[in-house]
Amino acid sequence: MSAMAELSPYLVLILVGFLPNEIWRVLGLALARGLNEDSEVVVWSRAVATAILAGVIAKLILFSTGALATIPLGVRVTAAVCGFLAFVGIQRSVFAGVLVGEAVLLLGGFLFSA
Amino acid sequence: MPAPMSFSSSRNAFFGGVKSALTSVFFLVLAGTYVGMGALAHDFGFSSWWLVLSTILVWAAPAQVILLSALGAGSALIEAAVAVTLSAIRLFPMVVALLPLLRGPNTRLRDLLLPTHFTAVSMWVESLRLLPTVPYEYRIAFCNGLSVGYNVTAAAFGFVGYYLAAGLPPLYAGTLLFLTPLSFLISTARNAQMLVDRLALVFGLLLGPALAFFHVGLDLMWTGVVGGSLAYAAHRLREAAV
Numbered sequence: 001m002s003a004m005a006e007l008s009p010y011l012v013l014i015l016v017g018f019l020p021n022e023i024w025r026v027l028g029l030a031l032a033r034g035l036n037e038d039s040e041v042v043v044w045s046r047a048v049a050t051a052i053l054a055g056v057i058a059k060l061i062l063f064s065t066g067a068l069a070t071i072p073l074g075v076r077v078t079a080a081v082c083g084f085l086a087f088v089g090i091q092r093s094v095f096a097g098v099l100v101g102e103a104v105l106l107l108g109g110f111l112f113s114a
Numbered sequence: 115m116p117a118p119m120s121f122s123s124s125r126n127a128f129f130g131g132v133k134s135a136l137t138s139v140f141f142l143v144l145a146g147t148y149v150g151m152g153a154l155a156h157d158f159g160f161s162s163w164w165l166v167l168s169t170i171l172v173w174a175a176p177a178q179v180i181l182l183s184a185l186g187a188g189s190a191l192i193e194a195a196v197a198v199t200l201s202a203i204r205l206f207p208m209v210v211a212l213l214p215l216l217r218g219p220n221t222r223l224r225d226l227l228l229p230t231h232f233t234a235v236s237m238w239v240e241s242l243r244l245l246p247t248v249p250y251e252y253r254i255a256f257c258n259g260l261s262v263g264y265n266v267t268a269a270a271f272g273f274v275g276y277y278l279a280a281g282l283p284p285l286y287a288g289t290l291l292f293l294t295p296l297s298f299l300i301s302t303a304r305n306a307q308m309l310v311d312r313l314a315l316v317f318g319l320l321l322g323p324a325l326a327f328f329h330v331g332l333d334l335m336w337t338g339v340v341g342g343s344l345a346y347a348a349h350r351l352r353e354a355a356v
Contacts, residue, residue: 007191009160009161009164010164010167012185012191013164013167013168013171013172013181014171015191015195016181016185016191016194016195016198017168017171017172017177017178017181017194017198018168018171018172019195020195020196020198020199020202021172021174021177021198021199021201021202021205022171022172022202022231023199023202024199024202024203024204024205024206024209025205025206025209025230025231025233026230027206027209028205028206028207028208028209028210028213028230028233029209029213029223029226029227029230031210039207042204042207043308043310043346043349044342044343044346045203045204045206045207045342046204046310046311046314047310047311047313047314047341047342047343047345047346047349048200048203048314048338048339048341048342048343049176049200049201049202049203049204049338049342050302050306050311050314050315050318050342050345051314051315051317051318051321051322051337051338051340051341051342051345052176052180052197052200052201052318052322052334052335052337052338052341052342053176053179053180053201053298053302053318054299054302054314054315054316054317054318054319054322054337054341055318055319055321055322055323055325055326055333055334055337055338055341056176056179056180056183056295056298056322056334057295057298057299057302057318057319057322058295058318058319058320058322058323059183059322059323059326060154060179060183060294060295061292061295062323063323063326064288064291065157065158065186065187066157066158066287066288066291067157067279067282067284067285067287067288067291068157068287068288068291068292069288070284070285070288071285071288071292076292079292079296080295080296080299083296083299083300084299084300084303087300087303087304092304094143094297094300094301094304095142097296097300098146098293098296098297098300101292101296101300102289102292102293102296105288105289105292105296106285106289109285109288109289110285113284113285
């Protein structure tokens with residue numbers, strides 16, 4: 001939060017969250033002609049967005065902070081892997097994957113938390 | 115194909131949209147996602163009103179998670195902004211694909227501002243599915259109702275997650291916090307239909323923590339640009355080989 005202390009958190013939200021995100025919607029409104037979902041620029045930009053989000057996901061699991069950090073790293077990784085495998089195994093259901101992952105985390109947390 | 119819908123007024127169409135939002139599968143998805151988001155916001159020391167405002171203004175769960183975790187971890191503001199904007203490029207083609215469904219002969223630009231702002235995965239998927247069944251003159255009202263229904267759901271469950279995380283013992287609060295990475299991991303995997311998206315997911319999972327571990331500057335930007343471009347290159351090579 002150090003960078004936010006100098007500016008108002010709400011100003012930061014506008015400048016760092018709202019505007020960089022909204023600009024792409026406004027561009028879509030301004031240039032809304034042609035450009036289908038399979039065009040190469042769209043494929044590339046989707047790949048970039050997916051990789052960033054994946055990076056954030058992995059960092060949240062591996063370098064956890066706060067309450068999640070009280071659950072050991074091995075338990076967090078095992079829970080994520082089990083959740084993913086449950087998703088693959090149970091009809092590609094996101095719900096099943098999340099449920100299994102959370103159950104493994106809770107069980108592992110009970111057994112191994114400091 | 116869903117059955118055609120008929121409405122007596124714009125107001126009627128708006129509430130039709132709200133009802134569609136509250137009874138769709140995305141209601142559960144958003145509830146779970148934003149409970150996790152609320153817990154994350156609490157964990158990183160943001161206020162609950164800041165989270166609500168970010169849900170209304172940013173209205174893109176990936177961008178919000180990136181924003182929360184980058185600012186919460188003390189990243190430079192420019193770094194957070196670059197990561198947010200790279201994650202948001204996908205909104206551009208979504209708006210481009212949605213507008214032709216909304217635009218009738220008498221549509222004014224200002225009527226399209228709200229649907230443009232509210233374009234996000236949940237609203238977009240449902241709009242593309244349902245709008246063809248709605249008469250043209252009521253589509254914008256219906257779409258706004260749908261968006262408001264989803265947005266209010268997300269904001270409300272953000273509050274729930276925030277105050278649950280504040281009151282629960284660490285193990286349970288940790289379980290709530292785990293909802294965000296776990297549900298995003300699995301839903302991203304489900305959305306990744308093409309090889310290029312699957313590779314981008316794997317490269318991102320590996321590069322993100324690796325670059326952060328070695329304290330590479332702008333690690334999220336490089337994760338996206340390098341991981342995404344590598345995945346794209348592999349996709350092009352494979353297409354060329356076929």
